[in-house]
Amino acid sequence: MSLPGDNDAVRRAGAVLTVDLGAIAANWRGLRDAGRAAGRPVDCAAVLKADAYGTGATLVGPRLAAEGCRHFFVAHIDEAIALRAVLPELPIYVLNGLLPGTEGDFVEHRLVPVLNHLGQLNAWRGAAQRYSRPLDAVIHVDTGLNRLGFNPDEAQVLVNERGRLRGLRLALIISHLIASEEQNNPVNGEQLSRFRTFVKAMPGAPASLANSSGVFLGPDYHFDLLRPGAALYGINPLPDQSNPMLPVxxxxxxxxxxxxxxxxxxxxxxxxxxxxxxxxxxxxxxxxxxxxxxxxxxxxxxxxxxxxxxxxxxxxxxxxxxxxxxxxxxxxxxxxxxxxxxxxxxxxxxxxxxxxxxxxxxxxxxxxxxxxxxxxxxxxxxxxxxxxxx
Ligand SMILES: Cc1ncc(COP(=O)(O)O)c(C=O)c1O
The missing domain is CATH 2.40.37.10 (Lyase, Ornithine Decarboxylase; Chain A, domain 1)
Structure with missing residues:
Protein backbone atom coordinates (compact mmCIF):
# COMPACT_ATOMS: atom_id res chain seq x y z
CA MET A 1 0.00 0.00 0.00
CA SER A 2 1.40 3.42 -0.90
CA LEU A 3 1.09 6.38 1.45
CA PRO A 4 -1.57 9.07 0.85
CA GLY A 5 -0.52 12.36 -0.79
CA ASP A 6 2.13 12.93 -3.42
CA ASN A 7 4.21 15.92 -2.30
CA ASP A 8 7.89 16.00 -1.26
CA ALA A 9 7.08 15.91 2.44
CA VAL A 10 5.09 12.70 1.95
CA ARG A 11 7.83 11.17 -0.20
CA ARG A 12 10.34 11.75 2.60
CA ALA A 13 8.05 11.01 5.54
CA GLY A 14 8.22 8.05 7.88
CA ALA A 15 4.50 8.48 8.54
CA VAL A 16 1.65 10.50 7.10
CA LEU A 17 -1.24 11.91 9.11
CA THR A 18 -4.34 12.66 7.05
CA VAL A 19 -6.79 15.13 8.60
CA ASP A 20 -10.27 15.40 7.13
CA LEU A 21 -11.34 19.03 7.55
CA GLY A 22 -14.72 18.25 6.00
CA ALA A 23 -15.35 15.66 8.72
CA ILE A 24 -14.44 18.21 11.43
CA ALA A 25 -16.87 20.68 9.84
CA ALA A 26 -19.59 18.02 9.62
CA ASN A 27 -19.03 17.10 13.28
CA TRP A 28 -19.35 20.77 14.23
CA ARG A 29 -22.63 21.06 12.27
CA GLY A 30 -23.96 17.94 13.96
CA LEU A 31 -23.22 19.33 17.43
CA ARG A 32 -24.67 22.75 16.55
CA ASP A 33 -27.84 21.08 15.27
CA ALA A 34 -28.10 19.01 18.47
CA GLY A 35 -28.03 22.32 20.35
CA ARG A 36 -30.78 23.73 18.17
CA ALA A 37 -32.96 20.61 18.31
CA ALA A 38 -35.00 21.93 21.23
CA GLY A 39 -35.87 25.03 19.21
CA ARG A 40 -33.73 27.50 21.16
CA PRO A 41 -31.07 29.69 19.45
CA VAL A 42 -28.09 27.81 20.90
CA ASP A 43 -24.78 28.56 19.19
CA CYS A 44 -21.75 26.27 18.98
CA ALA A 45 -18.13 27.26 19.62
CA ALA A 46 -14.99 25.25 18.85
CA VAL A 47 -12.22 24.39 21.30
CA LEU A 48 -8.94 24.54 19.39
CA LYS A 49 -6.42 24.22 22.21
CA ALA A 50 -3.36 21.96 21.87
CA ASP A 51 -3.27 22.69 18.13
CA ALA A 52 -6.90 21.65 17.72
CA TYR A 53 -6.22 18.39 19.59
CA GLY A 54 -3.27 17.70 17.31
CA THR A 55 -5.08 18.28 14.02
CA GLY A 56 -3.75 21.79 13.20
CA ALA A 57 -5.52 24.82 14.68
CA THR A 58 -4.57 27.31 11.97
CA LEU A 59 -6.28 25.15 9.34
CA VAL A 60 -9.18 23.91 11.44
CA GLY A 61 -10.07 27.43 12.70
CA PRO A 62 -10.69 29.02 9.28
CA ARG A 63 -12.47 25.87 8.05
CA LEU A 64 -14.90 26.04 10.97
CA ALA A 65 -15.31 29.80 10.54
CA ALA A 66 -16.31 29.14 6.91
CA GLU A 67 -18.86 26.66 8.26
CA GLY A 68 -20.39 29.35 10.51
CA CYS A 69 -18.51 28.90 13.79
CA ARG A 70 -18.22 32.27 15.57
CA HIS A 71 -16.47 31.51 18.88
CA PHE A 72 -13.06 29.90 19.46
CA PHE A 73 -11.40 28.73 22.67
CA VAL A 74 -7.72 27.96 23.25
CA ALA A 75 -5.73 27.36 26.45
CA HIS A 76 -2.67 29.61 26.02
CA ILE A 77 -2.29 33.19 24.86
CA ASP A 78 0.33 32.15 22.27
CA GLU A 79 -2.17 29.68 20.80
CA ALA A 80 -4.61 32.58 20.55
CA ILE A 81 -2.07 34.87 18.87
CA ALA A 82 -1.31 32.18 16.26
CA LEU A 83 -5.03 31.76 15.63
CA ARG A 84 -5.61 35.51 15.42
CA ALA A 85 -3.32 35.57 12.35
CA VAL A 86 -5.82 33.39 10.45
CA LEU A 87 -9.04 34.51 12.17
CA PRO A 88 -8.73 38.30 12.11
CA GLU A 89 -12.22 39.18 13.34
CA LEU A 90 -13.87 36.47 15.43
CA PRO A 91 -13.68 36.26 19.23
CA ILE A 92 -10.88 34.07 20.62
CA TYR A 93 -11.06 33.19 24.33
CA VAL A 94 -8.04 32.11 26.38
CA LEU A 95 -9.10 29.49 28.94
CA ASN A 96 -5.96 29.63 31.08
CA GLY A 97 -6.78 33.25 31.80
CA LEU A 98 -4.79 36.39 32.30
CA LEU A 99 -1.16 35.87 33.32
CA PRO A 100 0.37 38.83 35.17
CA GLY A 101 1.82 41.32 32.70
CA THR A 102 0.00 39.97 29.62
CA GLU A 103 -2.86 42.52 29.59
CA GLY A 104 -1.18 44.48 26.76
CA ASP A 105 -0.86 41.32 24.65
CA PHE A 106 -4.55 40.57 25.06
CA VAL A 107 -5.46 44.14 24.05
CA GLU A 108 -3.02 44.25 21.13
CA HIS A 109 -4.35 40.99 19.63
CA ARG A 110 -7.99 41.64 20.62
CA LEU A 111 -8.17 38.44 22.68
CA VAL A 112 -10.60 37.73 25.49
CA PRO A 113 -9.26 36.30 28.75
CA VAL A 114 -11.32 33.76 30.64
CA LEU A 115 -11.08 35.27 34.14
CA ASN A 116 -10.64 32.53 36.70
CA HIS A 117 -10.42 34.50 39.96
CA LEU A 118 -10.86 37.96 41.45
CA GLY A 119 -7.18 38.82 40.98
CA GLN A 120 -7.51 38.34 37.22
CA LEU A 121 -10.74 40.34 37.21
CA ASN A 122 -9.05 43.23 39.02
CA ALA A 123 -6.09 43.19 36.62
CA TRP A 124 -8.37 43.17 33.55
CA ARG A 125 -10.51 46.01 34.99
CA GLY A 126 -7.28 47.94 35.55
CA ALA A 127 -6.36 47.36 31.89
CA ALA A 128 -9.77 48.70 30.79
CA GLN A 129 -9.05 51.86 32.77
CA ARG A 130 -5.52 52.26 31.40
CA TYR A 131 -6.62 51.74 27.81
CA SER A 132 -9.75 53.89 28.37
CA ARG A 133 -12.02 51.43 26.62
CA PRO A 134 -14.47 48.71 27.58
CA LEU A 135 -12.88 45.26 27.35
CA ASP A 136 -14.64 41.93 26.84
CA ALA A 137 -14.32 39.35 29.60
CA VAL A 138 -15.45 35.79 30.25
CA ILE A 139 -16.09 34.70 33.84
CA HIS A 140 -15.35 31.07 34.63
CA VAL A 141 -17.20 29.89 37.71
CA ASP A 142 -16.05 26.65 39.32
CA THR A 143 -19.06 24.40 39.99
CA GLY A 144 -17.10 21.47 41.38
CA LEU A 145 -14.04 20.64 39.28
CA ASN A 146 -11.80 22.50 41.72
CA ARG A 147 -9.27 23.28 39.04
CA LEU A 148 -9.82 26.72 37.51
CA GLY A 149 -12.53 29.31 37.98
CA PHE A 150 -14.12 31.55 40.64
CA ASN A 151 -14.61 29.50 43.81
CA PRO A 152 -18.01 29.78 45.54
CA ASP A 153 -16.88 32.58 47.89
CA GLU A 154 -15.41 34.65 45.06
CA ALA A 155 -18.47 34.01 42.90
CA GLN A 156 -20.64 35.35 45.73
CA VAL A 157 -18.47 38.47 45.98
CA LEU A 158 -19.08 39.09 42.29
CA VAL A 159 -22.83 38.57 42.64
CA ASN A 160 -22.96 41.03 45.55
CA GLU A 161 -20.64 43.60 44.00
CA ARG A 162 -21.44 43.87 40.31
CA GLY A 163 -19.40 47.11 40.25
CA ARG A 164 -16.30 44.92 40.09
CA LEU A 165 -17.14 44.47 36.41
CA ARG A 166 -17.13 48.22 35.72
CA GLY A 167 -15.34 49.00 32.47
CA LEU A 168 -15.76 45.42 31.26
CA ARG A 169 -18.37 43.83 29.00
CA LEU A 170 -19.35 40.42 30.33
CA ALA A 171 -19.25 38.47 27.05
CA LEU A 172 -19.89 35.03 28.57
CA ILE A 173 -20.15 33.02 31.78
CA ILE A 174 -18.74 29.48 31.63
CA SER A 175 -18.25 26.45 33.82
CA HIS A 176 -16.79 23.01 33.06
CA LEU A 177 -18.31 19.60 33.81
CA ILE A 178 -16.46 16.96 35.84
CA ALA A 179 -17.91 13.75 34.41
CA SER A 180 -20.15 14.64 31.49
CA GLU A 181 -19.29 11.36 29.71
CA GLU A 182 -21.02 9.50 32.58
CA GLN A 183 -24.62 10.25 31.71
CA ASN A 184 -26.05 8.88 34.95
CA ASN A 185 -23.55 10.47 37.30
CA PRO A 186 -25.50 12.71 39.72
CA VAL A 187 -22.62 15.18 39.81
CA ASN A 188 -23.81 16.48 36.41
CA GLY A 189 -27.12 17.63 37.88
CA GLU A 190 -25.39 19.14 40.91
CA GLN A 191 -23.08 21.20 38.71
CA LEU A 192 -26.00 22.21 36.50
CA SER A 193 -27.91 23.52 39.48
CA ARG A 194 -24.92 25.51 40.83
CA PHE A 195 -24.30 26.96 37.38
CA ARG A 196 -27.96 27.94 36.93
CA THR A 197 -27.95 29.73 40.27
CA PHE A 198 -24.89 31.78 39.32
CA VAL A 199 -26.15 32.58 35.80
CA LYS A 200 -29.51 33.73 37.22
CA ALA A 201 -27.70 36.01 39.65
CA MET A 202 -25.76 37.63 36.79
CA PRO A 203 -28.57 38.44 34.34
CA GLY A 204 -27.84 39.64 30.84
CA ALA A 205 -24.74 37.60 30.06
CA PRO A 206 -24.82 34.52 27.79
CA ALA A 207 -23.74 31.24 29.36
CA SER A 208 -21.88 28.08 28.32
CA LEU A 209 -21.57 24.78 30.20
CA ALA A 210 -21.49 21.84 27.76
CA ASN A 211 -18.27 20.31 26.44
CA SER A 212 -18.61 17.50 23.87
CA SER A 213 -20.20 14.92 26.15
CA GLY A 214 -22.20 17.67 27.85
CA VAL A 215 -24.02 18.30 24.57
CA PHE A 216 -25.48 14.77 24.88
CA LEU A 217 -26.76 15.37 28.42
CA GLY A 218 -29.69 17.20 26.85
CA PRO A 219 -31.03 20.72 26.35
CA ASP A 220 -30.87 21.67 30.05
CA TYR A 221 -27.10 21.68 29.68
CA HIS A 222 -26.97 23.72 26.47
CA PHE A 223 -27.56 27.31 27.67
CA ASP A 224 -26.47 29.79 24.94
CA LEU A 225 -23.21 28.33 23.65
CA LEU A 226 -21.91 24.75 23.33
CA ARG A 227 -18.17 24.38 23.87
CA PRO A 228 -17.01 21.10 22.28
CA GLY A 229 -13.46 20.06 21.54
CA ALA A 230 -13.00 16.27 21.43
CA ALA A 231 -16.12 15.37 19.44
CA LEU A 232 -15.13 17.78 16.65
CA TYR A 233 -12.05 15.63 16.11
CA GLY A 234 -13.96 12.35 16.05
CA ILE A 235 -13.43 11.28 19.67
CA ASN A 236 -16.47 9.40 20.96
CA PRO A 237 -18.42 11.65 23.38
CA LEU A 238 -20.54 8.64 24.46
CA PRO A 239 -17.97 6.08 25.64
CA ASP A 240 -20.41 3.17 26.15
CA GLN A 241 -22.37 3.72 22.95
CA SER A 242 -21.52 3.74 19.26
CA ASN A 243 -19.69 6.86 18.19
CA PRO A 244 -22.02 9.45 16.60
CA MET A 245 -19.08 11.49 15.25
CA LEU A 246 -17.32 11.08 11.91
CA PRO A 247 -13.70 9.87 12.01
CA VAL A 248 -11.22 12.67 11.31
C1 LIG B 1 -12.90 24.71 29.96
C2 LIG B 1 -13.05 23.73 28.85
N1 LIG B 1 -14.11 23.83 28.04
C3 LIG B 1 -14.31 22.95 27.01
C4 LIG B 1 -13.42 21.93 26.78
C5 LIG B 1 -13.68 20.94 25.66
O1 LIG B 1 -13.94 19.68 26.21
P1 LIG B 1 -14.14 18.38 25.29
O2 LIG B 1 -12.86 18.21 24.56
O3 LIG B 1 -14.41 17.29 26.27
O4 LIG B 1 -15.27 18.68 24.39
C6 LIG B 1 -12.29 21.80 27.59
C7 LIG B 1 -11.35 20.69 27.36
O5 LIG B 1 -10.79 20.09 28.21
C8 LIG B 1 -12.10 22.72 28.66
O6 LIG B 1 -11.04 22.62 29.46
Missing part, protein backbone atom coordinates in the same frame (compact mmCIF):
# COMPACT_ATOMS: atom_id res chain seq x y z
CA UNK A 249 -7.67 11.27 11.29
CA UNK A 250 -5.87 8.42 9.61
CA UNK A 251 -2.23 7.64 10.23
CA UNK A 252 -0.08 5.56 7.89
CA UNK A 253 3.51 4.59 8.72
CA UNK A 254 6.10 3.36 6.29
CA UNK A 255 7.84 -0.03 6.39
CA UNK A 256 11.61 0.56 6.57
CA UNK A 257 12.86 -3.03 6.54
CA UNK A 258 11.58 -6.60 6.60
CA UNK A 259 13.62 -9.45 8.10
CA UNK A 260 13.28 -13.19 8.61
CA UNK A 261 13.50 -14.52 12.16
CA UNK A 262 13.84 -18.03 13.53
CA UNK A 263 11.66 -19.58 16.20
CA UNK A 264 12.66 -18.51 19.73
CA UNK A 265 14.49 -15.34 18.56
CA UNK A 266 13.51 -12.16 20.38
CA UNK A 267 12.64 -8.81 18.85
CA UNK A 268 13.52 -5.33 20.13
CA UNK A 269 14.94 -3.87 23.35
CA UNK A 270 14.86 -6.13 26.35
CA UNK A 271 13.88 -9.11 24.18
CA UNK A 272 10.29 -8.43 25.19
CA UNK A 273 8.77 -10.53 22.40
CA UNK A 274 9.88 -14.02 21.39
CA UNK A 275 8.91 -15.77 18.15
CA UNK A 276 6.97 -19.01 18.61
CA UNK A 277 7.64 -20.01 14.97
CA UNK A 278 9.91 -18.98 12.10
CA UNK A 279 8.51 -15.80 10.57
CA UNK A 280 9.03 -12.28 9.31
CA UNK A 281 9.22 -8.97 11.15
CA UNK A 282 8.73 -5.53 9.59
CA UNK A 283 10.07 -2.36 11.19
CA UNK A 284 7.92 0.73 10.72
CA UNK A 285 8.93 4.39 11.04
CA UNK A 286 7.16 5.61 14.12
CA UNK A 287 7.86 5.37 17.81
CA UNK A 288 7.15 6.91 21.16
CA UNK A 289 8.69 10.21 20.04
CA UNK A 290 5.76 10.36 17.60
CA UNK A 291 3.10 9.69 20.21
CA UNK A 292 3.03 5.92 19.75
CA UNK A 293 3.03 5.12 23.44
CA UNK A 294 5.43 2.65 25.08
CA UNK A 295 2.43 1.17 26.91
CA UNK A 296 1.38 -0.35 23.56
CA UNK A 297 4.03 -3.06 24.00
CA UNK A 298 2.61 -6.38 22.69
CA UNK A 299 -0.91 -4.92 23.05
CA UNK A 300 -2.11 -3.54 19.72
CA UNK A 301 -2.08 -4.08 15.98
CA UNK A 302 -1.89 -2.25 12.65
CA UNK A 303 -3.58 -3.00 9.34
CA UNK A 304 -1.63 -4.06 6.26
CA UNK A 305 -3.16 -5.18 2.97
CA UNK A 306 -6.32 -6.34 4.70
CA UNK A 307 -4.42 -8.20 7.42
CA UNK A 308 -4.52 -7.41 11.11
CA UNK A 309 -0.84 -7.34 12.06
CA UNK A 310 0.28 -7.49 15.72
CA UNK A 311 2.69 -4.91 17.12
CA UNK A 312 5.45 -6.88 18.85
CA UNK A 313 8.14 -5.99 21.35
CA UNK A 314 8.96 -2.66 22.93
CA UNK A 315 8.13 0.55 21.11
CA UNK A 316 11.40 2.42 20.41
CA UNK A 317 11.82 6.18 20.08
CA UNK A 318 11.52 6.19 16.28
CA UNK A 319 10.67 2.58 15.41
CA UNK A 320 8.05 -0.09 16.00
CA UNK A 321 8.17 -3.76 15.03
CA UNK A 322 5.25 -5.77 13.66
CA UNK A 323 4.78 -9.49 12.97
CA UNK A 324 4.12 -9.81 9.23
CA UNK A 325 4.54 -13.59 9.04
CA UNK A 326 0.97 -14.01 7.73
CA UNK A 327 1.16 -11.22 5.12
CA UNK A 328 2.29 -12.29 1.65
CA UNK A 329 5.81 -10.96 0.90
CA UNK A 330 4.63 -9.05 -2.17
CA UNK A 331 2.30 -6.99 0.02
CA UNK A 332 4.92 -6.16 2.60
CA UNK A 333 7.88 -4.36 1.09
CA UNK A 334 10.12 -1.52 2.31
CA UNK A 335 8.40 1.79 1.45
CA UNK A 336 4.87 0.36 1.79
CA UNK A 337 2.51 1.95 4.31
CA UNK A 338 0.67 0.31 7.19
CA UNK A 339 -2.45 1.85 8.71
CA UNK A 340 -1.86 2.75 12.35
CA UNK A 341 -5.02 4.83 12.90
CA UNK A 342 -8.06 4.65 10.64
CA UNK A 343 -11.17 2.60 10.08
CA UNK A 344 -9.67 -0.47 11.80
CA UNK A 345 -8.24 1.42 14.79
CA UNK A 346 -9.82 4.64 16.04
CA UNK A 347 -8.04 6.97 18.49
CA UNK A 348 -10.49 5.64 21.11
CA UNK A 349 -9.41 2.03 20.33
CA UNK A 350 -5.71 2.86 20.45
CA UNK A 351 -6.25 4.73 23.71
CA UNK A 352 -7.76 1.63 25.25
CA UNK A 353 -4.76 -0.45 24.17
CA UNK A 354 -2.37 2.18 25.53
CA UNK A 355 -4.35 2.50 28.79
CA UNK A 356 -5.03 6.19 28.27
CA UNK A 357 -7.81 8.23 26.64
CA UNK A 358 -8.30 9.41 23.08
CA UNK A 359 -7.60 13.02 24.12
CA UNK A 360 -4.02 12.01 24.94
CA UNK A 361 -3.69 9.98 21.73
CA UNK A 362 -4.80 12.97 19.65
CA UNK A 363 -2.77 15.63 21.44
CA UNK A 364 0.33 13.40 21.27
CA UNK A 365 0.15 13.01 17.48
CA UNK A 366 3.70 13.41 16.25
CA UNK A 367 5.29 16.59 15.00
CA UNK A 368 7.37 14.53 12.53
CA UNK A 369 4.45 13.24 10.50
CA UNK A 370 3.88 14.68 7.05
CA UNK A 371 0.38 16.08 7.11
CA UNK A 372 -2.18 15.83 4.36
CA UNK A 373 -5.43 17.81 4.64
CA UNK A 374 -8.50 16.65 2.78
CA UNK A 375 -12.00 18.11 2.64
CA UNK A 376 -14.38 15.53 1.23
CA UNK A 377 -17.13 17.24 -0.79
CA UNK A 378 -19.61 14.47 0.01
CA UNK A 379 -19.60 15.64 3.63
CA UNK A 380 -20.89 19.10 2.65
CA UNK A 381 -24.51 19.79 3.57
CA UNK A 382 -27.11 19.65 0.83
CA UNK A 383 -27.61 23.17 -0.54
CA UNK A 384 -30.81 24.84 0.69
CA UNK A 385 -33.52 24.47 -2.00
CA UNK A 386 -33.93 27.72 -3.97
CA UNK A 387 -37.06 29.74 -3.10
CA UNK A 388 -39.81 29.08 -5.63
CA UNK A 389 -41.50 32.22 -6.99
CA UNK A 390 -45.04 32.46 -5.61
Missing amino acids: VTLNARILQVRKIDAFQTVGYGGAWRAARPGRVATIALGYADGYFRTLINRTHVQLAGHRVPVIGRISMDLTTIDVTDVPEAQCQPGDGVEVLGAHMTPDDLAEHARTNAYEVMTSLGRRYARVYVDRPELQPEPEPAEQPA
